[in-house]
Amino acid sequence: MIEHFLAGSATLFGDPFTIGVFIFGVLGGMLFGAIPGVSMLTLCAILLPFTAQLTASQGVMLFAVIYCTGTYGGAITAILFNIPGAPENAPTAFDGYPMTQQGKAGKAVGAAVLCSAIGGVASAIVMMAATEPLAKWAIRNIGPPEIFALVFFGLAVASSVGGKTMWKGWMSVLLGLLIATIGQDPVGGINRYNFGFADLAAGIAFVPSILGFFAVSEIFVQAEKKAMGKFTAPKVGLSFPTFAEIWFHKIAVVRSILVGFFCGILPGIGATLAAFMGYGEAVRWSKDKTSFGKGNIEGVISSETANNAATGAAMIPLLALGLPGGALTAMMVAVFQMHDLEPGPLVFYNSPDLIWVVFAAMFYANLCILFIGLLETKTILHLLKVPFQFLAPLILLLASIGSYIGRGLVLDVMVMFGAGIIGFLLRRSGYSIPGIVLGIILGKIGEQNFAQGMQMVHYDLLTYLSRPVCLILIIAGSLTLLSGIYKAVSTSLNSKA
Amino acid sequence: MGRLTTSHIIETVVWGLIVIIFFGFSFEFDREIEIYKFGATGWPRTILILLALVTLGNLFHLYRNGSIGEAGRVGQSEPDDEMTYNSLRDYSKLLAILIGPLIYAILLKPVGFYFLTPFFISYIIVIFGERSLKFILGVTLLLYLILLLLFMVVLNAPLPQGNMSPFYDYSAFLLKLNTQLKQLSIW
Numbered sequence: 001m002i003e004h005f006l007a008g009s010a011t012l013f014g015d016p017f018t019i020g021v022f023i024f025g026v027l028g029g030m031l032f033g034a035i036p037g038v039s040m041l042t043l044c045a046i047l048l049p050f051t052a053q054l055t056a057s058q059g060v061m062l063f064a065v066i067y068c069t070g071t072y073g074g075a076i077t078a079i080l081f082n083i084p085g086a087p088e089n090a091p092t093a094f095d096g097y098p099m100t101q102q103g104k105a106g107k108a109v110g111a112a113v114l115c116s117a118i119g120g121v122a123s124a125i126v127m128m129a130a131t132e133p134l135a136k137w138a139i140r141n142i143g144p145p146e147i148f149a150l151v152f153f154g155l156a157v158a159s160s161v162g163g164k165t166m167w168k169g170w171m172s173v174l175l176g177l178l179i180a181t182i183g184q185d186p187v188g189g190i191n192r193y194n195f196g197f198a199d200l201a202a203g204i205a206f207v208p209s210i211l212g213f214f215a216v217s218e219i220f221v222q223a224e225k226k227a228m229g230k231f232t233a234p235k236v237g238l239s240f241p242t243f244a245e246i247w248f249h250k251i252a253v254v255r256s257i258l259v260g261f262f263c264g265i266l267p268g269i270g271a272t273l274a275a276f277m278g279y280g281e282a283v284r285w286s287k288d289k290t291s292f293g294k295g296n297i298e299g300v301i302s303s304e305t306a307n308n309a310a311t312g313a314a315m316i317p318l319l320a321l322g323l324p325g326g327a328l329t330a331m332m333v334a335v336f337q338m339h340d341l342e343p344g345p346l347v348f349y350n351s352p353d354l355i356w357v358v359f360a361a362m363f364y365a366n367l368c369i370l371f372i373g374l375l376e377t378k379t380i381l382h383l384l385k386v387p388f389q390f391l392a393p394l395i396l397l398l399a400s401i402g403s404y405i406g407r408g409l410v411l412d413v414m415v416m417f418g419a420g421i422i423g424f425l426l427r428r429s430g431y432s433i434p435g436i437v438l439g440i441i442l443g444k445i446g447e448q449n450f451a452q453g454m455q456m457v458h459y460d461l462l463t464y465l466s467r468p469v470c471l472i473l474i475i476a477g478s479l480t481l482l483s484g485i486y487k488a489v490s491t492s493l494n495s496k497a
Numbered sequence: 498m499g500r501l502t503t504s505h506i507i508e509t510v511v512w513g514l515i516v517i518i519f520f521g522f523s524f525e526f527d528r529e530i531e532i533y534k535f536g537a538t539g540w541p542r543t544i545l546i547l548l549a550l551v552t553l554g555n556l557f558h559l560y561r562n563g564s565i566g567e568a569g570r571v572g573q574s575e576p577d578d579e580m581t582y583n584s585l586r587d588y589s590k591l592l593a594i595l596i597g598p599l600i601y602a603i604l605l606k607p608v609g610f611y612f613l614t615p616f617f618i619s620y621i622i623v624i625f626g627e628r629s630l631k632f633i634l635g636v637t638l639l640l641y642l643i644l645l646l647l648f649m650v651v652l653n654a655p656l657p658q659g660n661m662s663p664f665y666d667y668s669a670f671l672l673k674l675n676t677q678l679k680q681l682s683i684w
Contacts, residue, residue, distance in 0.1 A: 164566035167555035171512065174548045178519060181541040188530035190537040193522055220594055226626045227590040228580055389625035390636055393618040396598060397644060404605075405654050413602040421595050428580075429508060430566060447540045451533050459534055488554065492561040 001129055005363075008356030012061070012364070021058050022361055025065030026368045032066075033073020033085045034380075040070025040086070041207070042402050044331050056339035057354040061361040063332045068311050068365040071271055072116035072373065075304055076380055079108045083215045083395065087441060088271035088307040090214070090434035091279035094161070095292060095299030102295050109380065110240040111297050112304045113373030115253060119305035120366030122257045123264070123312030128359045131316050132348065138265055138317065141469055144452035147266055149473035151446040154263075154273040156480040157280035158438045161293075164430025166488035172432040176439015177446070179204055186448040199411045208403035208412040209440055212419025213433050215399050219392050220424040226388070240377070241297065252282050252302045260306035264313025271310040272441055276434070278306025280480075308369075312362060318343055319355060500563030501556075509559075512552040520545050594624055609659025611668040615641050649675050 012018055032043040044063055051059035074085025079096030092112060099108040126134075155173050163169030182193045183203025194200040225231040246253075256278035263274035282302035283292050292299050318329045336343050341351060348355060403416040423433050457463040465471050523538045523545070530536050558567075582588055601617045618637045627633055648654040649671065658668035 165555070165558055166567060167551055167558055170551045171548065171555060174544055174551060175515075177544045178515075178541065178548065181544065185526075185530075185537040185540070187533045188528075188537055190526050190528055190530070192526050192537060192541065193519065195522070216598070223594045223621075223624050224580060224591060227594060227624070228587065230580070231626075387627075389622045389627045389632075390640075392625055393621040393636075394640055394643075396621060397614065397618070397640070400602070400605075401610075401644070401648060401654065401656065404610075404657065408655060410602065410606045410657055413605055414599070417598045417602045421599065424595065430564075450540070451535070454535070455533065488558065488567060491567050492558050 004352070004356045005128060005360055008353075008358075008360035009364075011057070011353060011357050012360050018058055018061075018357075021054065021062050022065060022364070025062045025361075026069050026365055026372065029066035029069030029365075030073040030369075030372065030376075033070035034076045040066050040073070041328055041331075042405070043070070044328055045406070048331055048334060051335045052338050056336065056341055056351070057357045059335040059339065060332055060354060061358050063328065063335060064315065064358050064362050065365040067314075067328050068120050068308065068362055069369055071307050071311050072112065072120075072304070072369045075112040075116065075300075076109060079112060079300070080105060080380075081218065081391075083218045086272075087210055087214075087434075087437050088275045088310075089303070090272075090437060091161070091275045091303040092300055092307075094279065094303075094434075095294070095296050098293070098295035099297065099300070104239070104295065106239045106377065107241045107245075107297060108300050109377050110374070111246065111300045113370060113377060114241070114246055115256075115301045115305040116308040117366050117370035117373065118253060119257055119260055119308035120311060120369060121363065123261055123309040124359065124363040124366055126261060127312040127315055127362070131320050134265060134316050134320075142266060143467075144449040144456060145464055145467055145470045146473065148446055148449040148453050149470045149477070150263070150266060150273070151442045151449065153473045153477035153480070154277055155438065155442060155446075156477040156484075158276050158432070158435045160480055160484050161276070161280060161283065162432025162435050165491075166484040168429075168431050169435055169484070172426070172435035173439045175431075176436040176441075177443040178439075179209065179436075180440050180443020181447075186444055187451045197411070199409055202407070203444075204415060204440070205403075205406055205412055206441060207406050208416035209419045210437050211399040211403055212416040213423040213437055215395055216417060216420025217423030217427060217433065219396055220420060221427065222388055223392065224424075231388075240374075245297065246301070249298050249301050251285075252298050253305050255281055255285070256302045256305035257309045260309025261313045263306070264310030265316050270314055271307040272438065274310035275303045275307040276438060278302040308366070315358070315362070319347060319358075499560035501560050502563070505556075505559040505564075509552060509556050512548070512555075516545050516549045516552070597621075597624065605657045605659075607659055607661045608664045609668045610656040611645075611671050612659060612664045614644065645671070650678070 012022060028043055029040050033040050044066055047062070047066075051062065054062065071086070071088055074089035075092045075096070076085065078084040078089040078093040080100055082093050082097040084090045084093050096108040096112070099105065155177075159166065159169035159173045161169070163172055180203075182200055184190065184201060185192055191201050222231065259278045259281055260271070260274040263277060264270060279292075279299060279302050282298050283289055286292065286296075286298065288296070314329055318332060333343060336347075341347065341354075399416060400413050403412045404410065406412060423436075426436070427433060453464060465474065520542065523541055526537050528537060533539075582591070597620055598617075601613060601620075604613055615637050618640050619633050622633050622636055648656060658672070659665045
């Protein structure tokens with residue numbers, strides 16, 4: 001493995017143009033990840049046609065590097081402005097933004113930098129060491145029933161965090177799932193809930209709804225505070241977390257790496273669910289559960305470690321099986337195809353150079369997160385000093401453009417602002433915006449895998465549950481669900497009406 | 498009525514209406530799929546039934562506890578300062594915040610991004626309480642130029658041009674200018 005890694009590193013750093021592509025990917029991913037509205041997906045969509053001019057290894061490497069650094073970049077706005085750059089940074093905002101309000105933004109961003117790098121590097125090492133055996137294990141043990149079971153577990157975890165009550169947590173998740181049913185059903189292609197609009201046949205696009213719920217609703221909240229004279233500028237805290245503070249949470253880091261890696265390896269699941277589950281598990285095992293959501297650094301650590309740990313793992317189904325796990329890895333398939341290659345088991349034998357350049361680049365990209373992240377953190381924190389009346393129109397317009405250019409539909413911009421209004425009203429009533437977004441993201445994946453799973457087991461639930469991974473995940477999800485219901489009902493019964 | 502307030506009842510009615518409307522519309526696509534027993538309606542109807550049950554659970558919670566949240570919930574930030582609306586002016590401010598951007602989105606198709614955007618930037622700055630004309634005009638111009646430079650000149654992103662004269666003509670003028678500038682730079 002080491003000689004392959006060194007050979008990949010030599011190829012990467014032996015050519016000045018390849019180094020340029022690598023640096024562009026690192027900085028572009030960080031920048032586009034950090035700007036709400038134009039995520040790393042937007043950058044990759046813009047760059048896709050240009051990859052035809054690159055070699056296959058440069059093209060795939062560029063996207064892999066953007067994936068790593070973009071996942072980290074989204075944490076910055078989540079922490080500083082409560083606007084996650086991407087859905088996988090949503091749980092980071094739970095504790096990161098309260099830390100900013102308490103003047104501890106430096107600690108939160110520092111923890112995000114360190115833990116993103118740790119999660120990403122650990123994931124890259126496991127990916128290099130075990131892509132082939134893990135892919136073989138996944139082929140044997142992971143199918144649609146397991147993916148549905150993980151979606152169920154993930155939604156149960158998401159419902160347990162974020163909302164004011166368990167009921168509101170579940171209502172948020174179910175609203176997200178309901179929004180995801182708009183458009184063609186994934187089995188028979190029948191149009192659902194298009195209400196006479198032809199544009200809705202393709203469904204509600206992820207990007208506008210996510211931007212609406214996260215970015216636009218937050219701008220509305222801040223605008224309302226300004227208008228009512230209750231706006232307070234966040235405090236700029238420049239102190240970094242100490243080594244001892246991070247070391248104190250070492251178990252949370254290791255746990256989040258495992259959670260992130262497991263989620264990342266499953267096609268279609270990826271970093272978003274990883275971040276939620278990393279956060280959920282941190283809460284589950286913590287002795288001080290009530291401090292989460294109020295500025296507990298472990299919330300930032302667990303979420304950011306898990307989402308970056310998922311990036312390396314997401315490459316395993318792509319490279320070993322040819323299965324893209326999400327939108328960005330699907331674009332990587334397009335890069336392969338542009339160069340007459342097909343990702344899958346054969347790529348390890350036909351193009352080992354490409355594989356090891358990509359692995360080496362992901363490893364170094366995660367190291368770059370650490371160094372560039374630490375260097376830029378103090379500069380980034382000064383963003384808090386920029387007047388919000390300057391940032392707000394910029395964020396809204398970038399979000400509008402980001403929504404529009406995906407499909408070229410003005411309807412998507414309307415959906416974004418509509419989602420912003422709904423998000424604003426739901427936030428005021430104690431609903432969970434991340435829960436809605438996770439429901440939207442996982443809705444189609446859940447339905448498709450449920451349908452395929454049911455067809456596989458001929459609608460026999462016992463056969464369904466006889467699969468060990470599936471059974472474990474269904475039990476874990478059910479326990480999370482039942483304990484939530486028990487707590488909610490006992491809270492209601494113990495209080496006097 | 499327990500601790501139920503009018504807003505709790507409205508909240509429950511809204512959720513109930515969502516369930517009823519979506520359930521009603523599900524009959525529009527209630528068709529069998531040969532390879533899938535549960536058809537196109539199975540999944541959305543299951544979600545709607547669960548949503549109805551959870552809404553009832555939420556109503557029960559509101560009846561017993563009012564707006565008080567569940568103790569020990571995580572990931573829920575400290576509640577924001579309660580906003581109190583005392584006058585019609587306060588409500589009109591809220592309406593301006595919420596409706597302005599939506600009107601921008603509706604006007605994008607006929608008027609286009611290039612003509613409409615400077616007005617939108619100024620509108621948002623004013624909404625955020627800025628009253629200095631210098632700041633409003635300066636920031637509007639700066640942001641407009643940054644966006645044009647990034648999306649029109651550098652990325653060539655296809656943005657809405659509008660379909661009504663003279664707005665469309667203005668967009669066409671800017672795009673033509675951009676093409677001419679690029680040709681000049683090539684030479």
